[in-house]
Amino acid sequence: MDELRDLFRRAADHAADYRRSLPDRPVGPPVDQAALTRAFAVPLPAAPTPPEQVLAELVAAAEPGLVATAGPRYFGFVVGGASPAATAADMLAAGWDQIAFNPVTSPAAVAAETAAGAWLKDLLGIPATASVGFVTGGQAANTAGLAAARHRVLADAGWDVERRGLVGAPPVRVLAGAERHATVDRSLRLLGLGTDAVREVPAGPQGAIDPDALAAALREAGPGPIIVCLQAGNVNTGACDELRRACDLVHWHGGWVHVDGAFGLWAAASPATRHLVDGLEAADSWACDGHKWLNLPYDTAFAFCARPDVHAAAMSYAAAYLVGSGGVPAGADLTAESSRRARGFAVWAGLRELGRDGVADLVERCCALARRFADGLTSAGFEVANEVVLNQVLVGFGDDARTDRVVAAAQADGTCWVGGTTWRGRRLMRISVSNATTTEADVDRSVAALVRLAHDVSEGLVY
Structure with missing residues (x-):
């Protein structure tokens, strides 16, 4: 056991040293992908290798290819860096090696999910009676929510989709905004x-669904099973749909409302931004990520459903050997996984570390830093193409080709990492501010680098 303790400590030391280096290391270092692959692609040895040697070899092979996504100047893909308590809890979760299938396989894992789920619903303004499935990401959360929607709208039409499948089922119409994820x-x-x-509903100037167009589409759809997908946090602009009005419209027509709130749903956690998602509690299901704005480890997201019975009917299963199944829906009853890792420990720890005020402060600071980005680049003469309502900033540096060159130059430079996107037919730089450790100095340093690189691109110094 002393050898195991030493091995785990070495791993923790490597992780801590890496995190300590994040403020100073290049965000996206130049990588020789072929060399990186060769470093890992050594012949599989016939004999066992001592664990401490395996760990040392892993660190040596991986280090040149690590991207500082957990650092304060990574502004791509709306991701944050996992907080200290959440990271430590995730290390414990790996060491405890629990199966979060149900209360029999791990009573502690299910208890942590239950408690953390209650905190999440309270923070987001989701009804306390809703169910919460702890899933891997926005994709899994959307799938669980839409599976519940499919179950309910077809059951209302007299069709058991879990038993009979979709062949011969009444057609399900799906209305979704033109700028859905x-x-x-x-x-x-x-x-x-x-x-x-899918019937696409036109979006307004900032990418939110047009409520008048939604009303017209619902009238044209007529009677029958209908699901409407709304959005909290447009992936490019951060814009949110008018949830209250849309929910009222859909429910009047007998439909189910699913809200994709991967990052934007966190607007509900701050009094300064809560108005953007007014009415979210009226929806039927919600998808939200933890590894984005909440700064939890990857593989952490949440599928909420206002009808726990519907959620479980769509996702759960039973078998004679599965001791403990068939009770109050929990764990694997609310997800598409059986051998689930205990991700609830890190969620509980991350929320406990921040507290209600800390979550609100995180949201407000990221929004303020996004506005600082926009102000700095506007002052330098560049175009901010969206209304900065949350943590998303779209920037144009002239024509599409020049913008792409500035994005590529920034990624190679290493001061910060930003992405590119196409929005409304234009190529734009996409800046997402989601990291709890980002400071005003990080934003100012990044703005200065982008201005410098844009000048170099204009002068032909960077191609």
């Missing part, structure tokens, strides 16, 4: 509804 479409594919079931 791509995971919604993939969920519909996985659930057998298909993307042909």
Whole structure:
């Protein structure tokens, strides 16, 4: 056991040293992918290798290819860096090696999910009676929510989709905004509804669904099973749909409302931004990520459903050998996984570390830093293409080709990492501020680098 203790300590020391280096190391270091692959692709040895040697070899092979996504100047893909308490709890979860299938396989894992789920619903303004499935990400959360929706709207039409499948079922119509996230479409594919079931509803100037167009689409859809996908936090602009009005419209027509709130649902946790998601409690299901704005470890997200019985009917299963199944829905009853890792420990620890005020402060600071980005780049003469309502900033540096060159130059430079996107037919730089450790100095340093690189691109110094 002393050897195990030493091995775990070495791993923790490596992790801590890496985290300590994040403020100073290049965010996206130049990588020779072929060399990195060769470092890992050594012949599999015939004999066992001592664990401490394996750990040392892993660190040596991986270090050149690590991207500082957990650092304060990574502004891509709306991700934060896992907080100290959540990271430590995730280390414990790996050491405890629990199966979070049900209260029999791990009473502690299910208890942590139950407690953390109650905190999440309270923070987000989701009804306390809703169920919470702890899933891997927004894709899994959308799939679980839409599976519940499929179950309910077809059951209302007299069809048992879990028993009879979709062949011969009443057609399900899906209304979704033109700027919905791509995971919604993939969920519909996985659930057998298909993307042909989608009727796109036009979006307004900032990407939120047009409520008048939604009302018209609902009237045209007529009677029958209908699901409407709304959005809290447009992936490009941060814009949120008018949830209260939309929910009222959909429910009047007998439909189910699913809200994809991967990062934008966290607006509800702050008094300064809560108005953007007014009415969210009226929806039927919600998807939200923890490894984005909440700064929890990856593989952490939440599928909420206002009807726990519907949620469980869509996702659970039973077998004679599964001791403890069939009770109050929990654990694997609310997800598409059976051998689930105990991700609830890190969620509980991360929320406990921040507290209610800490979560609100995190949201407010990231929004303020996004506005600081926008102000700095506007002052430098560049175009901010969206209304900065949350933590998303879209920037144009002239024509599309020049913007792409500035994005590529920034990624190679290493001061910060930003992404590119296409929005409304234009290529733009996409800046997402989601990390709890980002400071005003990090933003100012990044703005200075982007201004410098844009100048170099204009002068032909960077291609």
